Amino acid sequence: GAVVSQHPSRVICKSGTSVKIECRSLDFQATTMFWYRQFPKQSLMLMATSNEGSKATYEQGVEKDKFLINHASLTLSTLTVTSAHPEDSSFYICSASPQQGGNYGYTFGSGTRLTVV
Amino acid sequence: AQSVTQPDIHITVSEGASLELRCNYSYGATPYLFWYVQSPGQGLQLLLKYFSGDTLVQGIKGFEAEFKRSQSSFNLRKPSVHWSDAAEYFCAVVDFGNEKLTFGTGTRLTIIP
Numbered sequence: 530g531a532v533v534s535q536h537p538s539r540v541i542c543k544s545g546t547s548v549k550i551e552c553r554s555l556d557f558q559a560t561t562m563f564w565y566r567q568f569p570k571q572s573l574m575l576m577a578t579s580n581e582g583s584k585a586t587y588e589q590g591v592e593k594d595k596f597l598i599n600h601a602s603l604t605l606s607t608l609t610v611t612s613a614h615p616e617d618s619s620f621y622i623c624s625a626s627p628q629q630g631g632n633y634g635y636t637f638g639s640g641t642r643l644t645v646v
Numbered sequence: 647a648q649s650v651t652q653p654d655i656h657i658t659v660s661e662g663a664s665l666e667l668r669c670n671y672s673y674g675a676t677p678y679l680f681w682y683v684q685s686p687g688q689g690l691q692l693l694l695k696y697f698s699g700d701t702l703v704q705g706i707k708g709f710e711a712e713f714k715r716s717q718s719s720f721n722l723r724k725p726s727v728h729w730s731d732a733a734e735y736f737c738a739v740v741d742f743g744n745e746k747l748t749f750g751t752g753t754r755l756t757i758i759p
Contacts, residue, residue: 533689535689572736640688
């Protein structure tokens with residue numbers, strides 16, 4: 530079945546530094562990838578949608594300059610949290626869709642726990 | 647805009663007992679609906695999905711869900727729960743136009759011996 534690998538699973542960084550999270554589709558090509566943020570005991574909030582080779586589309590209220598998304602290939606999307614602050618600490622999850630339109634076969638990564646100290 | 651409501655924040659059931667998790671949706675057309683399960687600190691695993699056809703959908707791990715258009719519901723059921731079913735369960739609906747998933751707030755399932 531479709532597998533999405535997300536790395537790292539946990540990261541601790543100092544306030545003011547940047548952190549990159551990778552999301553890879555291992556056995557399929559992902560035209561579209563989605564990035565979510567999840568606060569403790571809460572639901573998933575969509576941050577942005579990335580399409581291979583084009584700029585990401587950010588949800589309202591998400592700072593595009595803080596959360597940089599790059600989808601350079603059909604198997605890799607990255608989320609970079611720039612100048613991280615403690616309030617950016619959260620659980621970040623990516624998902625990938627194997628083809629454009631009509632499939633809705635979303636596969637989720639295992640998530641990244643970011644702690645900013 | 648579409649929305650999903652999961653009325654139960656937390657449910658506790660005994661191992662071996664039956665389970666029903668509620669999900670109500672709001673969507674202008676025929677919805678595509680999903681149930682996902684999330685173990686602590688993990689991503690989401692798809693349990694089942696409804697696109698069209700038979701309104702009773704079978705999924706993995708012995709789960710099933712029934713789509714009821716008249717009630718705008720897509721409730722998840724399992725006849726006999728196992729301790730390993732303890733997790734967070736999310737119902738979701740997809741927006742056809744942009745393929746975005748909208749999730750409910752989740753139901754945390756606790757299993758007691």
